[in-house]
Amino acid sequence: MPLNVWQEYAVGDPVEVVHIPSDTSTYHWLGNLASDGNLIFDIVLVAIEFLMMAGAVARGIVAIIRDEQNADLSPTLRRAFLI
Known part of the structure; x- marks a missing residue:
């Protein structure tokens, strides 16, 4: 997750993630894939x-x-x- 997005969250905040069917990793919806x-x-x-x-x-x-x-x-x- 980009640093500027990561700094907006506090401990315990809900984080939305995106799952790609062909990939086992999780991505933040504001990450590189959605730039x-x-x-x-x-x-x-x-x-x-x-x-x-x-x-x-x-x-x-x-x-x-x-x-x-x-x-x-x-x-x-x-x-x-x-x-």
């Missing part, structure tokens, strides 16, 4: 995942448009769409 730094990191990861997915979808759409312009679907797209 704003981790939230920002998670938001950045989600944004990167979204951008990668959007890029993959855009590349797929461009590939489909190019194949339609050639008036023939590629064998890969035929297999993908079971045509």
Whole structure:
């Protein structure tokens, strides 16, 4: 538990803890797992995942448009769409 959180408690005060199913340790709900730094990191990861997915979808759409312009679907797209 961070020192600034620990100093707010006196002996005998109730302390709320968090249990993670895959971990045997206990954590305070204001500890490192719930910090704003981790939230920002998670938001950045989600944004990167979204951008990668959007890029993959855009590349797929461009590939489909190019194949339609050639008036023939590629064998890969035929297999993908079971045509």
